[in-house]
Amino acid sequence: MTEKKKGAASLLVRHCEAAGHTQPIHKVHCIIHQESLCSKSANLTDVMSVVVKVVNSILSRSLNHRQFQALMDEVNAHYGDLLYFCEVRWLSHGAMLSRVCDLQQEIATFLRQKNLPGADHFSNPQWLARLALLTDITTHLNDLNVKLQGKNILVTDMYSHITAFEVKLRLWEAQLAAGQFMHFPRIAACAPDDVDLNTCVGVVTSLREEFASRFTGVRPLAPGFKLFTSPFDFPVDEAPAPLQMEWVELQCNDELKAKYRTASSLSFFRDLVLPSNKFPNYIEHVKRIVAMFGSTYCCEQLFSKMKYIKSRIRSQLSDRHLNDILLVYLINRSRH
Numbered sequence: 001m002t003e004k005k006k007g008a009a010s011l012l013v014r015h016c017e018a019a020g021h022t023q024p025i026h027k028v029h030c031i032i033h034q035e036s037l038c039s040k041s042a043n044l045t046d047v048m049s050v051v052v053k054v055v056n057s058i059l060s061r062s063l064n065h066r067q068f069q070a071l072m073d074e075v076n077a078h079y080g081d082l083l084y085f086c087e088v089r090w091l092s093h094g095a096m097l098s099r100v101c102d103l104q105q106e107i108a109t110f111l112r113q114k115n116l117p118g119a120d121h122f123s124n125p126q127w128l129a130r131l132a133l134l135t136d137i138t139t140h141l142n143d144l145n146v147k148l149q150g151k152n153i154l155v156t157d158m159y160s161h162i163t164a165f166e167v168k169l170r171l172w173e174a175q176l177a178a179g180q181f182m183h184f185p186r187i188a189a190c191a192p193d194d195v196d197l198n199t200c201v202g203v204v205t206s207l208r209e210e211f212a213s214r215f216t217g218v219r220p221l222a223p224g225f226k227l228f229t230s231p232f233d234f235p236v237d238e239a240p241a242p243l244q245m246e247w248v249e250l251q252c253n254d255e256l257k258a259k260y261r262t263a264s265s266l267s268f269f270r271d272l273v274l275p276s277n278k279f280p281n282y283i284e285h286v287k288r289i290v291a292m293f294g295s296t297y298c299c300e301q302l303f304s305k306m307k308y309i310k311s312r313i314r315s316q317l318s319d320r321h322l323n324d325i326l327l328v329y330l331i332n333r334s335r336h
Contacts, residue, residue: 009027012025026292028155028217028294029215029217030295030296031155031158031159031162031218031294031295032145032149032295033295034214039093039138041206042141042203042207047130050127051097051131054118054121054122055085055096058082058116067110071106071109079099079103082099082100091142091146093142094138094139095142097139098135100131100135101135104131125190129190130199132187132190133184133186133199135186136184136187137203140165140183147161148161148294148297153294154292155225155293156228157294158295159215159218159222159225159294162215165211166211169211171183172204176200176201224288225289227282228265228286228289231260232251232257236248243281243285246278247282250279269283305329309325309329
């Protein structure tokens, strides 16, 4: 999408330049993808490799799998099975680790009974503490990833979630250095002597630095985002010159200010500012923000819908009809 020469964004920029458009076009790398890349820095390789091997040794062999499920039924475990890890399914990382962490005693028992590799790790409290650390960190990252997805998520919302997570990382870094685990329940359940504080702090520090080095395409746009999300708090003298006079009028409008308190930024603009047609420069600014794609989520969702519509039993569906069906889908989606 954002490749320097052949990406869709680069092609669009060149097309606009050739057409004589002078308005700058900002290219933003998919925020969800960048968040996923950041999460790789928190991957404790020695722990993750063991977990994947153990899970695969249980699930990929029919006999082991059936015997493990029987053991889960016998001990009345909370879960009846493990989950596979898939690299391209970002949330599967945390789901698998959480399941393994919850069933660590049952897994250790099964590995010892079957004399499978990995039993010594699941009997090692220091290794289990590292597993707890990885699970807690991944759970937080999964929560962030889910917040970045969904309908009607603007780039401003996504950026606020990212900045909030960076603040959390700094907080966690200080708390872990002091031996405080209130936001890491699985580590808190481990014996204090089994937890290596340096490892905990190092993982969070690495994650914080990775987040700080990414999102370079969207960070310079933060002041423009604030113009949209906090129109009545943004200092007039810091606003772009074409907006300043309109900004004074907007911030002095008590009626709009009162209605803004009970409306979202988007609904405030769509239902109140846009129909009034009193702030043309501000309207153009907001349109640019709202039209900005913070991720490829919508595009990928549309491709999935297209693949569902034009299945192998609809191979004769023409491109024209496919286009019409997708158009109807998009219209219905925008109304809900």
